[in-house]
């Protein structure tokens with residue numbers, strides 16, 4: 135069996151031992167790669183052509199992530215452009231506001247301007263969503279066509295709740311065969327349920343370990359059960375812990 139290049143990250147993520155969500159581990163790597171590309175290529179482009187920034191923005195999480203990257207000068211160049219554009223946007227939304235008085239049509243017009251500005255989305259979130267969508271499609275297709283992958287999938291730990299819902303949604307769109315589709319949903323929800331139960335047991339043992347009666351008992355696999363449970367609940371992409 136020859137692996138296609140875009141399938142390799144999926145196989146690699148499923149090889150990672152004790153991984154609570156293989157898609158989270160792909161998402162984290164992709165995000166790091168996008169950020170690296172942003173600094174190595176885009177910052178340079180923005181220096182040459184400041185208008186490149188016009189169509190994007192960053193969300194709260196990504197601005198924090200960008201700030202943790204060592205290239206503070208590069209980030210300052212980008213941030214300066216965004217600040218400049220925000221100021222321009224403020225100016226243009228303030229002008230009609232002064233003359234709006236009580237005219238309801240003008241009020242509506244201003245409301246529309248604000249809505250359009252609010253709609254501006256995070257460049258990195260957009261890129262990440264697009265690439266994760268492709269990875270999820272690849273994952274489901276691998277399950278359909280590769281017996282070997284099907285076996286690995288069956289013994290995996292499922293997904294975080296976000297990716298669990300997304301994978302099920304995508305599978306219902308791309309698996310055409312009704313029986314196959316039902317089989318996928320059944321095995322995926324079974325794995326998910328078993329693993330949530332397993333995680334809960336680990337977390338409960340973690341809690342018990344704070345009781346003096348169990349202080350000398352072994353931790354077993356529970357030492358990192360708290361962080362793994364949090365990651366299962368919200369994904370590990372935006373957890374800093």
Ligand SMILES: [Zn+2]
Nearest residue numbers: 155158294297
């Ligand atoms: Zn996940």
Ligand SMILES: [Zn+2]
Nearest residue numbers: 193196256259
């Ligand atoms: Zn974002």
